[in-house]
Amino acid sequence: MGGMKAPEDLLRRVRQGNRFLLTSHVNPDGDAIGSALGLARLLRRMGKGAVVWNRDETPTIYRPLPGSERIHVGAEPPAGFPDVFDAIIVLECPSPDRTGIEQYLGERPVINIDHHLGNQHYGTINWVDTAAPAVGEMVYRLAQGLKVALEPETASCLYLTLVTDTGGFRFSNATPVAFEAAASLVRDGAHPEQVAQWLYESQPLPVLRLAGEMLQTLQVHEGGRIASALLTQEMFARVGAAPGDSEGLIDYPRSVAGVEAVTLIREREDGTHKVSLRSRGEVDVEKIARQHGGGGHRNAAGFVLEGDREEVRRRVVELLAEALNAPGEADQAGQESTGR
């Protein structure tokens, strides 16, 4: 059930190597960035060289992490590759193609450290623990195995991976192992308040003001099972918000008690409406989106509609109500994987 020691062959390989290249997956998230930066610090603390290389940019919210400015970003390998590196450590990546730099992986032995169900065991060494709440937690166990004390900055990098991958200790992977690792990392100097500030308390003022505008339009339908909200160009202008500022605002209507499906309808500059859909559990909003030329996943999808704003709202609520009441929907969905 997780919390097991890092394997001996991995410990040996890390002790023997002198320089490591660390990478993760495209569109890196908190666990990808935090586990790589934490491991890089750990290796340097052991007197080894470590370079983090990600194909994609580090998202803004992870840039305060110590060392993020040193990440090598892009499709081209860092200087000296492959000769100066003893091995490539791939973190939080279920398959080679997801690294975005697959063609370079053959140049050096690969150490695959991951917690994804369905990891393809593509490494020379593979340490896959699907019970680990985050790969950063596995790096913490690696540090224990290597008997290297963590510096506070390293502990913060690894602590952040726990926070992002457990949704702030709100998902089902907020296990005893996750909380024990958090306790230990905080003892080593991780700073929960600071990490939370990086992740959650750095909202631009217009984003909150825009949320306020949107919440004025919040309605529920179908006896509370559907929630809808609107965003207009006028609202964006009134609060001085940029187009990207509505990202994530659909989480507000999503948090209404008892709601199973949600739509946020955003008026675009050309007067058409971007319809965002979210659902809980079995309601398949991707299907609705696809039928209207859009796309997404079962629980998060979107498409574009033309027409009068309230007319669009009525139409979308109707579509969601149909999906909600469709017979057999649950049976079909039950056959899909529930993996994260």
Added chain:
Amino acid sequence: MGGMKAPEDLLRRVRQGNRFLLTSHVNPDGDAIGSALGLARLLRRMGKGAVVWNRDETPTIYRPLPGSERIHVGAEPPAGFPDVFDAIIVLECPSPDRTGIEQYLGERPVINIDHHLGNQHYGTINWVDTAAPAVGEMVYRLAQGLKVALEPETASCLYLTLVTDTGGFRFSNATPVAFEAAASLVRDGAHPEQVAQWLYESQPLPVLRLAGEMLQTLQVHEGGRIASALLTQEMFARVGAAPGDSEGLIDYPRSVAGVEAVTLIREREDGTHKVSLRSRGEVDVEKIARQHGGGGHRNAAGFVLEGDREEVRRRVVELLAEALNAPGEADQAGQESTGR
């Protein structure tokens, strides 16, 4: 540094008693409700009687907690008081008057369990641990001292106190002790995902609408270091919100990037204003609150002010600006305990 064992005289008194009355402070929060319900379950598990009596209503978001429907609410004591009770256990309450039922406390021995700095030690027995992340964490230690295994529901009640008092493990009291207690409570059957759903994804519609109203009044001051927002009786009426529905709304202005101190000013039915304060780091808002007849912790406090709404806002922002710019504030604060 917290995590110390429950004192022997308390353990003895609890073992000896047969029926306990449990209470907390007016306007009960998650720690007040969760620690009382958790302790009541613990006592019943030991074969003892336990009644929770709070002067004020249980806020909606805490009503899913097991046993919340059995809380005796109001200014009148529960049936049989005082004769049937051996002692009154007051949880999370720094002074007798804050219970709202002060006149009844003299009727029975009082056991005072709290983590507030400045607790007045008003009990026959006083267990005050300012390093405890939540009083619920102290109840957890009490259970350990009493050697009573926790049921999953009890563990969830106590786990919730950790979540609410540490702001979802985001405040400075998200200490190793807090995470270790969380790990242990989850092992005992607390359900982080469910608690998160109660707290964060079960918002009554009026709460979100009220948030929308409040966000319309959001302002920043002092170059963005202070944020303020208002709630009026008119807003409550317009969205159909109950008084308890504003609980937690101060977290919205608190999440603005760069903000160090926050106030939410809520008009009460009698026309006076409840001033809630939050701060980051060294800014001591408890001091401000205390000087105005209120109380709280260094980073979370409140008091009541009379006067015109915008006048109150101006005055409070002024007080926060003074605290923010006070020389030596950090030095003074450094000498205090870091308990909440």
